[in-house]
Amino acid sequence: MTASPRLRIGISQCLLGDHVRYDGGHKRDALLADTLSRHVEWVPVCPEVEAGLGVPREPMRLEGTAVSPRIVTITTSVDHTAAMQQFSARRLRELERLDLSGYVFKARSPSCGIGKVPLVNAQGVETLEGVGLFARALMDHFLLIPVEDEDRLHDPQILKDFLKRASDYRRSRNHV
Numbered sequence: 596m597t598a599s600p601r602l603r604i605g606i607s608q609c610l611l612g613d614h615v616r617y618d619g620g621h622k623r624d625a626l627l628a629d630t631l632s633r634h635v636e637w638v639p640v641c642p643e644v645e646a647g648l649g650v651p652r653e654p655m656r657l658e659g660t661a662v663s664p665r666i667v668t669i670t671t672s673v674d675h676t677a678a679m680q681q682f683s684a685r686r687l688r689e690l691e692r693l694d695l696s697g698y699v700f701k702a703r704s705p706s707c708g709i710g711k712v713p714l715v716n717a718q719g720v721e722t723l724e725g726v727g728l729f730a731r732a733l734m735d736h737f738l739l740i741p742v743e744d745e746d747r748l749h750d751p752q753i754l755k756d757f758l759k760r761a762s763d764y765r766r767s768r769n770h771v
């Protein structure tokens with residue numbers, strides 16, 4: 596009997612220990628990079644590096660409104676929104692061909708966060724109403740795909756539910 600193929604799941608690349616963060620660092624998460632790697636085939640993506648922003652790079656934040664945020668460098672106010680949108684459209688077409696069953700995002704990132712990302716509004720007030728630009732684009736593109744962030748997956752019940760949802764999602768797409 597052939598074993599089920601591992602779930603293929605997208606992931607913010609820094610969570611696997613790759614040095615792609617703005618400061619040349621990473622955010623390796625042992626639960627994901629070690630434990631879950633036995634059950635999951637990761638598809639790593641770093642939107643900021645793949646959009647051409649380089650390492651190291653100036654850190655960015657979300658500005659504007661929750662409906663239409665911009666991603667802007669914090670010190671020099673360079674707006675990278677258009678570059679991120681163009682990158683996202685291209686990368687999502689590539690990811691379509693990989694039949695992902697889920698996605699794990701880095702929490703609080705202006706590119707990857709799936710919710711409660713700091714966003715500075717027109718009054719200069721920081722709220723937690725933001726969603727990272729790439730995460731937003733991916734969730735809009737793959738409407739039903741299960742997504743979580745690494746913080747939440749450290750709850751064993753949320754992890755179990757996520758893997759079940761990912762497995763069900765794959766089955767629903769007849770890719771088993």
Ligand code: SF4
Pocket residue numbers: 607608609610615616617640641642643644701704706707
């Ligand atoms: S949070 Fe996203 S954009 Fe930032 S380093 Fe990690 S993968 Fe790259």
